[in-house]
Amino acid sequence: MIGKQTWIIPDGFLQPNSKGDQISHEAVCVLNLTESSAVINLTFYFEDRDPMDLFFSECGPNRTHHIRLDKITDQEGNLVPRNIPYAIKVESNVPIIVQHSRLDTSQEALALFTTMAYAIES
Amino acid sequence: MIGKQTWIIPDGFLQPNSKGDQISHEAVCVLNLTESSAVINLTFYFEDRDPMDLFFSECGPNRTHHIRLDKITDQEGNLVPRNIPYAIKVESNVPIIVQHSRLDTSQEALALFTTMAYAIES
């Protein structure tokens, strides 16, 4: 099957400031090419505190999901904290493909970056 | 032979707004180092609807093709929809190498991002 079940993104950061009509955010973009729904668990790692690991999302078969990290909440209702460096582990019950992107609108003109996440061989 | 026949890009998005003389767009950039023409099939996956899979392009031997996703139409004349998250599967009859880039000119200064697509081992 196409993809991997575990992916890593070391550089996460939710820029606290936004200008214009687009809010600064990040997205974990998932594609599920299997015939089953993907149940996705996101774990966030920090520099000086324990990980937060109760974030869950889904992606249907033959669907993509661009998971907005500024909107997702964990099972206790917590948001991902802004203005703090973090890293992300993405785990799925079926193989998926994962890309990570950031939009920063803290200055007058926006900035973007993206990279494929790092796939862990199972 | 150099390259792979299937490549995946989870983060696709055609920014609907543009300022200045450059239009916001994405490109799937292909290099064909074989001796045959590459026939390329693009499938677009969405969050809440079925995939669109009738997009075709070509790339000659020892040629590159930067396929503009804001211009390509499928066999029924449909454009890739703007302002909706999508993911892309790129399939070719011969091995190719694939990179994906976005130009966003929705604010006064443009933004760019790029990544190598994710290669599927055949």
Place this chain on the structure above:
Amino acid sequence: MIGKQTWIIPDGFLQPNSKGDQISHEAVCVLNLTESSAVINLTFYFEDRDPMDLFFSECGPNRTHHIRLDKITDQEGNLVPRNIPYAIKVESNVPIIVQHSRLDTSQEALALFTTMAYAIES
């Protein structure tokens, strides 16, 4: 274990100019998913001089560290030089995952880029 002990980043550069309230910088972003602290050695390679290899950092177990390259000093107190192209080798005593990002604020609007570093198979 998840990750690799050696990672390479060919395109390093500390932009000398900054505008606004964010300083131009780069970061080597590390995630340590092992149960031990990672001791990290950074070596900087240049175009016309010998490498600088006395930069050390740490990352705790289940922690991330976004190592700011404009702030780190080597064991003799030297900073990474600004305005000179360099490349980076990242070595760790335990497997880690490494991503590299740049923030450039030399013009009115910032620019960002990122990529996963190149993992060396051990």
Place this chain on the structure above:
Amino acid sequence: MIGKQTWIIPDGFLQPNSKGDQISHEAVCVLNLTESSAVINLTFYFEDRDPMDLFFSECGPNRTHHIRLDKITDQEGNLVPRNIPYAIKVESNVPIIVQHSRLDTSQEALALFTTMAYAIES
């Protein structure tokens, strides 16, 4: 030895316009961790014409070289053409690691992108 001898970059483009004091350009950034000088051959592929393959560069042992694609000339004195999509093959007589970056200053604020090149297994 660390690295590969052949690397591919499908998305090349020299933006013809520049504003401010930084000129729009691309760089092929090389790191040579061997004990020998690397002799590097760059081939540029186009959409509608034959490749240009007479571009050569060097990178010393334990040195990096950020090869400016707006400055390099081939053995007949030709520059890489601006304002035309191209792709790049980078070949070296010893293993190297290759990253590709673009600076675009066509609007008031610059934009950057980067990616590791695609390594060909030998």
